Amino acid sequence: MAAATDRNRIGMIDVARFYAIALVFYGHFIEEFMLLKSPAGAAQYKFIYSFHMVLFIVIAGYVAKTSEIDWEPGRFIRHRFFSRLLPFLFFTALMMVPPVFLEGKLFGLELPSVAGYAQGLLNTAFGLPSFCVPSWFLLLIIGVEIVHFGAFRFLKPSNKRLLIGAIVFYLIGYTLNLKLDIFNPLKGRTIGWNYFFIHEAVTLYAFYLIGIYLRRRRFLMDKLPARILVPAVVVAFVAVLFTYALNTGPFNFHPYDAVVIIFASHGHILLFPLTTFAGCALIFSLARLTPHIRVIHWMGRNTLILMCLNGIFYHYINPPVAKWALATLPNTGPAIFVIGCLMTLISLAACIPLIYLFNRWVPQLVGQPKVSGPLFKNWI
DSSP states (O other), X not given: XXXXXXXXXXXXHHHHHHHHHHHHHHHXXXXXXXXXXXXXXXXXXXXXXXXXXXXXXXXHHHTOOGGGGGSOHHHHHHHHIIIIIHHHHHHHHHHTSGGGTOOXXXXXXXXXXXXXXXXXXXXXXXXXXXXXXXXXXXXXXXXXXXXXXXXXXXXXXXXXXXXXXXXXXXXXXXXXXXXXXXXXXXXXXXXXXXXXXXHHHHHXXXXXXXXHHHHHTTTTTSOOOHHHHHHHHHHHHHHHHHHGGGOOOOOSOTTTXXXXXXXXXXXXXXXXXHHHHHHHHHHHHHHHHSOOOHXXXXXXXXXXXXXXXXXXXXXXXXXXXXXXXXXXXXXXXXXXXXXXXXXXXXXXXXXXXXXXXXHHHOGGGTTOTTOXXXXXXXXO
């Protein structure tokens, strides 16, 4: 998710990242309709959540650098600290400020108070970032990359090993999470063995390997005509549409009864990956079909910042706006879709000045540790 020089980037992947982060903004807004008992909102939430977070993992695998496996452990730890963990800490610190002035969705924390901040920091230290929930993904990707650093040296010699490894990691991770239910706030399981969501990283490493496999096969690397891509988008969309609702469990997080990756809640052992792959194919094909639009590529390069900035909307803006919309507009799928799209576009646009600000003054704190100036030198 960290930025790189333009010459090393894959345009299609940056567009796919943009669509993925747009789905995060949309999904977190639609979640509020689901929590307000809107059936239409719940259906759209489950549709998006059936694949959108795993999509980020597939993309991460697609752009993974094989050479990093040969690094010394110290170099690997240093790089992940500055490119992943430091941005997490930076945005956590920033998001501790709004509760002083604003009321928001803070999951029972009494803020601002010493006890509330202490409990929030304790939750954050053990994998539940209470001040900026969307930033949890930075911890997960560290976990996936730790698994990758240890396992990939044994899997990289052949595509056959990659695919076998993907199946093995998926079955092990799926079974362990279903049986042990390691991370579940409803059962008081927020402090314990979930450092970097390593329990879920085992499951999702399977999809990271699929991303590597797709890159090796040059999946959608070359341009394809619209007569191929348009039907691919339609077929993939229909596949998600007709499979996501079939996944009725077993789920670990029963209040939602949906695929929720933060709680390692996957549902059916076969339908979960089936719908996920259809969703990934949908976004990849759509990204390949999308004409070059500069702002889309630019925002795709800054998904790390956007993921964390989404916390502003998740905690403070989405809940009251959704409550107003549901009281004012028809509680129908089309109405919720339109307001969801408008809210997503407005939210993403509102983040643009902050992205410029962070990239201009503190790029080292937002996932670009190789960049120098103006306040800090490069750290890697």
